[in-house]
Amino acid sequence: MVKLERRPEASQLMSYASPLIAIALMLIGGLLLFTALGKDPIEGFKVFFINPISDSYGISELFLKATPLMLCAIGLAVGFRANVWNIGAEGQLIVGAVAASAVALYFYETESSQFLVLSLMVITGATGGMLWAAIPAFLKTRFDTNEILVSLMLVYVAQLLVSWLVHGPMMDPDGFNFPQSRLFEDSALLPILFEGTRLNLAFGFAVSALLVGYIFMFRSFAGFQMQVAGYAKDAARYAGFSAKRMIWIGMLSGGAMAGLAGMSEVAGPMGQITDHVSNNYGFAAIIVAFVARLNPVGIFFASLLMALLYLGGEQAQQYLALPSSISNVFQGMLLMFLLGSDVLINYRVRWKEAVA
C-alpha cells in the first residue's frame, strides 16, 4: 500500500528548488511526448525551445509575450499571498482591454496628443480591470461568496461582452463585417522601445510593477498584513488586520494589473481590439505566479519561461505540424509537476504492508 506521510519539516531549500525540478521534468516530458508523436525529440526540443530565441528579434518577442504575464502575475500574487484567490484575471484583462479600446476609439481622428490618449488608456484600462475584479470582491465581503467561482464565471461574461462589442458598437465600420475594431491611430499605440522590434513601453510598466510589487510585499506594512492573513487567519484577526480590506486590496491589485495588461495588448502588438484579445494570459499568469513562489523576482523569470512556451508552441505548429494546443500541454505539465514536487516536499511516500 502506498501512503503519503507528512514530513516533520519541509525542506526550505527544496521549496525553492521545486520549480526548477518541475521545469526539468516538463522538458523530459516534452521529449517523451515528441518521441511518442513520431518526431525527432532533439529536433522537437530545438524547434520548441531554441529556435524562438535564436536571434535578437526572437528575444524581443519573448519579452513582449512575457509582459502581460508579468503584469497579471504580480497583481495576482499580491492577493494569493493573502489567500485571496482571484482566478479571473483573464476576464479582468479583457475588460481592461475593452475600456482602453473605448478611449482609443473615442479619440479616433481627434488629433489629440499621444501622451493624453495613452495616459487615459492606462487609467481606464486599469480601472476597467479593477471594476471587473470589484464584483467578486464586493460579493465576497458582503455575502461571503466564493471569489474563486465568481471571478472565474465572470471570465466567460467578459468574453461574451467583448464578442458582442466587436460584433456591434466597436466594430470597424469599414472592416467588411469582421469582428474587430478599427486599427488604432499612432497616438493610441505604445511607443516601441527598440527599433525593428515590437517590444514596447508596456515592458517598462511590467518591470515597474514588479518593483512596486516587491516593495509592497517585503517592505510595506500592508504587504506584511496580507502575508500574515495568508499564513494564519486567526493571527491576522487577533492583530486587528481587516480581512475585508485585504480582500479588496488583493482583488483590486489583480484586476488593475490584468486591466493594464489588456490595455498593453490592444495598444501594443494588436493595435485594435478583437474577440481574441487575450491569449489565455490571465490563466497562464496563475501558473506563473505559483512557479515563481509568489515572488516578484521569480515572476520575472517564470514569465519568460511561460512566454517561451507560447512562442515554442507557435514554432511547433509551423515546423513540426503539431496542433497549437501543444503550448497548453506544456503549461499543464509544468503546473502538474510543480504541484507534484510540492506534495513530495511536504510528504514522503511510504510503501507499507497493510496493518491488520
Added chain:
Amino acid sequence: MTSATDDEQGLRLELSGITKIYPAVIANEDVSLAVRRGEIHAVLGENGAGKSTLMKMIYGVTHPDRGGMKWEGQVLKVESPAHARSLGIGMVFQHFSLFETLTVVENVALALPGNPDLAELAAQIIEVSNRYGLPVDPQRLVHALSVGERQRVEIIRCLLQNPKLLIMDEPTSVLTPQAVRKLFDTLRQLAAEGCSILYISHKLDEIQELCHVATVLRDGKVTGHCIPAEETPQSMASLMIGKELPVPEHSVPAEPGDVCLQLNRLSKVSDDPFGTDLQDINIELRGGEILGIAGVSGNGQQELLYALSGEFPVDDANAIVICGHPSGCDMPDRRRRNGMGFVPEERLGRGAVPRMSLTENALLTAHRADMLRHGMIQFERIAAFARKCIADFNVKCGGEEHAANSLSGGNLQKFIMGREILLAPKLLVVAQPTWGVDVGAAAFIRQRLIDLRDEGTAILVISEELEELFEISDRIAVIANGQLSPAKRLADTSIDEIGIWMSGMWEAPATAEAHAHG
C-alpha cells in the same frame, strides 16, 4: 534499571536504553523505565525534556533509534498507534488528535477497530462520561468544543477501549478541582483493576497525591527516580529543573487606580450553535489590580475573550468601556490604541504566526510603537524591539530571525507576553498565561504579571488553573454557563468555595449586584 529479582510477570512495560535522535536535537538518550501492573507511574520533566517523545515511542507514533521495549514480558516493536491500541495501550495527548470537522462520536469511532454502530457508541460514551464525571455531548462537532472539552473526549476515547496501559500527557490542566478529584478516583480505580498508568504532569502536588513512583527526565536523560509520597513538591521541582524553584512575590496591592475596564451588562449570543451565550456580565477593573476569572473551559471564556479583544466585536459600544472609551464595536487595533494588550490562549496561529520570524511576529501588534514610516516597515527598529523582548523576558531561542514555530510553547508564551507588556498597556487581558508551560517559565510569567500590576496596569486573567489564580489575583470571579459570579477579594474566599462556584452555584443575584458595585 530493572533488577533481576523483579518479578517479570509483574512488569507490564519495560524500556531499556531508548535513544531517539532528531536532526537538531537528542530527544531521548539511554532512557530506561519499568512500569508494573496497576502502577501509576509519573514521568516528570520540563518542557523539552523529552517526555512527549518517549510517550510517542511507546504509543508507536515514532520509533526509537536504539533501545528495546518489552510488553508483558515479550520483546516487541510498536509499529503504529493502531498496533499500540491492539496491544492495549491508550494515550491522551497533550496536543489533541481529533478531527475538528467530525462529531465526538465519529472521532471515537475512528479510533476503534471495525465499523462500530454510532448510536450504540454514543450511548457508551454517555455512560463512560457519566461514570467518570467527564460530561460531553457525543453529537457535538469537535471544532465547537473548548480545549477542556476536547481533552475529555480524548480521555473517554481511551477509557472506552479498556486499556492495560494508559498514557496521560498533562491531563488535568483544564479540569475543576472537583473534576480532578473525580478523575483521580477514576485513575485509582483503573489502577486497582490492574491497569497501568503513565502520568505526565508538571503539577507536582498532583503527582504527589496520585502517583506511586516517578521517573524524572532532564534534557532527554533520566536524572532520577523517586517515590513522590516521600518527597515535597519543592524537592521534586529541583530534581526536574536542577535548581530551586522561584516563588512569586505578591506584594500588597497598591491603591487602585482609574477604572481601565468596565463591562456593562455585556451579553452576546454565540455565533456557534454549540457555544455559550454571555449573559449580563459586569466587571469593573481598576489600574493596579489583577482580576482572575476561574471556570471550567467551555463556560463562555472563549466568547468573553473574543468580545474583549475585539476579534468579534459586540453590537453595543457601551457594553465594553476600555480606559474610558466605549469600545464594544471597535476592532482590535482600535482597542489597542486605547491602551489594551491581549495575550490569547492559542499561541501558534493566533498570538503568533508559526512560519514568521520573531521580528515579524513582534510587528504583529507592536507596529503601533513607532515601527512604521509612510506605511513602510522600519526593520531595524522592530528587530531591536524583538531583541529587547527576547532579552527582557528570557526567551530561549536561536535569535530574533528564527521562526515562531521553532520555539517551545513556554518560550513562545514568554515572547508573546513580553511583546504585549513592552507595549506598556493600561489594560492587559491574558488567557491561560501558563497553559502547557513548564514550572520555571510559569513562575517567571506570573512574576512578570505581578510586577506589571505593581506598575499600575489593570490585568484580567482568565485561567482554568485555580492555583495560579490564587497565586496572582487580587480579586477572583467565576464564569459558569456564560454568567459571571461576583468578584471576591482573595482573602474572603477559598479554593473550595470557588470550586463550588465553578459549577454555577453562587449567591443570589441581589448579592452579586452589591458585589459588582461594591
